[in-house]
Amino acid sequence: MSKSTDPVVVLGAKIIDGRPSRMLQARLATALSVATARPAAPVVVTGKGESDVMARWLIARGVPAARIIEEPLATSTNENLENSRALFPDASRLIVVTNGFHVARTKVWAAHLGVPIQVVAAPTPKKSRVKNYAREVFAVPHSATRVVWRKLARRWFGR
DSSP: OOGGGSOEEEEOOOEETTEEOHHHHHHHHHHHHHHHHOTTSOEEEEOTTTHHHHHHHHHHTTOOGGGEEEEOOOOSHHHHHHHHHHHOTTOSOEEEEEEGGGHHHHHHHHHHHTOOEEEEEEOOOGGGHHHHHHHHHHHHHHHHHHHHHHHHHHHHHOO
16 A cells, blocks of 8 residues: 555544434545545545444535444454554555544554554644543543553463
């Protein structure tokens, strides 16, 4: 796969009444810009209960359905990355779209999983900034701790 065809992966977020939340709309709008600039790249929409809504949003805005691949099983950042990488094991990297507050945690998991990524940060809606950036103060160290635990458990217990 060439760099121009590396898949664009949109991480899921909350759905409200069958529609993307503001947070997810920001991710989708950013992904739409990235996908438009990379017309040969497949677009992966990932998240349990979210991927179909995301696919419909992108199709309604002109992304051909044939370019969109739904990954409907992931329930966490690490599963989003693992499952998307499994769809494109030969890609040189995944172009991952998430909100700015979520970039550090996404990079922690990608490094742990050995998934090469380039992150494109979508804006975080103003009303959600304080809450989400505050949450990441705890979530990033928590994820880093989980990564360390996984490595130790693998070494100690062969898991």
